[in-house]
Amino acid sequence: MQEYEHTTRIADAAQADDALALLRRVFGYDAFRGQQQAIVDHVVAGGDALVLMPTGGGKSLCYQVPALLREGTGLVVSPLIALMQDQVEALRQLGVRAAYLNSTLDAETARQVERDLLDGQLDLLYVAPERLLTARFLSLLERSAIALFAIDEAHCVSQWGHDFRPEYRELAVLHERWPEVPRIALTATADPPTRREIAERLALGDAQCFLSSFDRPNIRYSVAHKDNPRRQLVDFLASHAGESGIVYCLSRRKVEETAEFLAGRGIAALPYHAGLPADVRAENQRRFLREDGIVMCATIAFGMGIDKPDVRFVAHMDLPKSIEGYYQETGRAGRDGEPAEAWMGYGLGDVVLLRQMIEQGEASEERKALERRKLDQLLGYCESAMCRRQALLAAFGETYVPVGAAEAAPGQRCGNCDNCLQPVRTWDATEAARKALSCAYRTGQRFGAAHLIDVLRGADTEKVRQFRHNELSTYGIGTDLDANAWRSVFRQLVVSGLLEVDAEGHGSLRLGAAARPVLRGESAVHLREEPVRKPGRGGAGERRSESTLHVDASDRPLFDALRAWRGQMAREQNVPAYVIFHDRTLRDIAQLRPASISELARVGGIGGGKLGRYGEGVLDVVREQG
Numbered sequence: 001m002q003e004y005e006h007t008t009r010i011a012d013a014a015q016a017d018d019a020l021a022l023l024r025r026v027f028g029y030d031a032f033r034g035q036q037q038a039i040v041d042h043v044v045a046g047g048d049a050l051v052l053m054p055t056g057g058g059k060s061l062c063y064q065v066p067a068l069l070r071e072g073t074g075l076v077v078s079p080l081i082a083l084m085q086d087q088v089e090a091l092r093q094l095g096v097r098a099a100y101l102n103s104t105l106d107a108e109t110a111r112q113v114e115r116d117l118l119d120g121q122l123d124l125l126y127v128a129p130e131r132l133l134t135a136r137f138l139s140l141l142e143r144s145a146i147a148l149f150a151i152d153e154a155h156c157v158s159q160w161g162h163d164f165r166p167e168y169r170e171l172a173v174l175h176e177r178w179p180e181v182p183r184i185a186l187t188a189t190a191d192p193p194t195r196r197e198i199a200e201r202l203a204l205g206d207a208q209c210f211l212s213s214f215d216r217p218n219i220r221y222s223v224a225h226k227d228n229p230r231r232q233l234v235d236f237l238a239s240h241a242g243e244s245g246i247v248y249c250l251s252r253r254k255v256e257e258t259a260e261f262l263a264g265r266g267i268a269a270l271p272y273h274a275g276l277p278a279d280v281r282a283e284n285q286r287r288f289l290r291e292d293g294i295v296m297c298a299t300i301a302f303g304m305g306i307d308k309p310d311v312r313f314v315a316h317m318d319l320p321k322s323i324e325g326y327y328q329e330t331g332r333a334g335r336d337g338e339p340a341e342a343w344m345g346y347g348l349g350d351v352v353l354l355r356q357m358i359e360q361g362e363a364s365e366e367r368k369a370l371e372r373r374k375l376d377q378l379l380g381y382c383e384s385a386m387c388r389r390q391a392l393l394a395a396f397g398e399t400y401v402p403v404g405a406a407e408a409a410p411g412q413r414c415g416n417c418d419n420c421l422q423p424v425r426t427w428d429a430t431e432a433a434r435k436a437l438s439c440a441y442r443t444g445q446r447f448g449a450a451h452l453i454d455v456l457r458g459a460d461t462e463k464v465r466q467f468r469h470n471e472l473s474t475y476g477i478g479t480d481l482d483a484n485a486w487r488s489v490f491r492q493l494v495v496s497g498l499l500e501v502d503a504e505g506h507g508s509l510r511l512g513a514a515a516r517p518v519l520r521g522e523s524a525v526h527l528r529e530e531p532v533r534k535p536g537r538g539g540a541g542e543r544r545s546e547s548t549l550h551v552d553a554s555d556r557p558l559f560d561a562l563r564a565w566r567g568q569m570a571r572e573q574n575v576p577a578y579v580i581f582h583d584r585t586l587r588d589i590a591q592l593r594p595a596s597i598s599e600l601a602r603v604g605g606i607g608g609g610k611l612g613r614y615g616e617g618v619l620d621v622v623r624e625q626g
Helices: 010-014 019-027 036-044 059-069 081-093 107-118 135-142 166-170 173-177 192-201 229-240 252-263 278-290 323-330 348-360 365-383 388-394 430-442 449-456 462-466 483-495 515-519 540-547 553-573 583-592 608-624
Strands: 049-052 073-077 098-101 124-127 146-151 183-187 208-211 219-225 244-248 269-272 295-298 311-316 340-346 425-428 499-502 508-511 526-529
Touching (some): 019 059, 036 049, 036 208, 049 059, 081 098, 081 608, 098 107, 219 388, 252 269, 323 365, 348 499, 365 388, 365 483, 430 526, 483 499
Parallel strands (some): 049 208, 073 146, 146 183, 311 340
Antiparallel strands (some): 499 508
């Protein structure tokens, strides 16, 4: 049963506030970020808005502040139970009267929430689209005072998107029945076609669009070609010991095997996928949200709506299906604005498997064509020798502009991705490409890369002898490159379209349309030269201070004591620790060492509600640590 109680009416005091004063008094921040102020002012004045802002950019404030400043209850359409529960608890910690309606509530609690809505006793109410669209709930809204409608995760409206929810397409009813109530649709993941679809489907054609940069400058992006994936993962995690993170895998089996492997090496790893019993999934998610240092191994079923700010890394053991999915999944790291890291390993096997999944699926040909384009776009990102941040932002129609710069500069690099930290070179691979293409052709275009490499390198294997490929003219002509180099060649030839994966032929490689000019010597091929990652450079020892929350050694004892106190408070209230205070706030307290409530009030993220609830407890910890 959800514990439901009345809290102070924030909106009553808000009438005398402007937006900035309310931001300070309730949320504990001295200033808005980016376009937040403009969005808040527009919605408070009654305007509709389409907001595109990266994860961690502060989307929630864009509707929470207007909901407190306008008369009535702010109604938030949210797609996941976990998201609405966490956000409601965080708001209650601030003294905001927030509630949610979903299937986890018992009947009496749900009725109490509905009565409070009718009586005007709620500042914000979170509800799933399925419930909102019922005749009973729409009737309830007709009898209530509504301040605004906020449609979160608005990209769910797109049938071409990775999180399509058909109910979202019916949300245009809000405009039809309540045309005078402002609507704000928000998302962190939408390329230009998806933005147009959101505006069309939600009848937001006249809404003002607020487009923030998709850049997450605090995230370091790295892509590694799979060599020994488990060893590579362990090496990566070595620089994040004791930190919370997510490891994404493509299959349920791999999720469980990876979690078991990491646990066997002393890492607090848990599995999460749709095939686990519901109680196991719920418990593992609860531990991830409430405990520090948990590594969640998961399929993409985990993550959407997870509002945990101190996720320090996201690792992909397999290639995602699209660059939008990759962006959204990596965006779950570093929501608090502190340094975080996104690492991905991939190989030709990923490409073969995903292409087979596309071709063997039951989707329409139009849908399959779109999925092929999305996969090709992600592969281009992986193989690119340019700055990762430039390539990622370009996928969303944005030109990279460094933080603090007025405009983009030619050749500008971010300095916080693997290609910038260890720039790669390209090499003239025309001859190698001709050998690879010729070998694929002469073996009948019905074998995968592993066998073709054996033929090129003159390997004496049973399969080579069985098909008499040791008698071909291409047998043994590729001994100048080792197996790893040839794997890179084949992978990049597939990405460039010179070779195609035959999804019906168990991943065999066949010549692409662009192969003939290369074989005739009419076209040159330049490929990415794989850098040799030097030990220590970008490794555990040198990277830690740049990709994790930095706490000065002199402040560490107080920081750890504050985290222990926070953990105790969280357990007593059965809430995630971060809804009490973020790590960033605890670090700032440890640095400032406040001696009074007035000094503590100067720390960002501590509003009046939290100051009254936790102020003396924090000061006690500071005093105990001297």
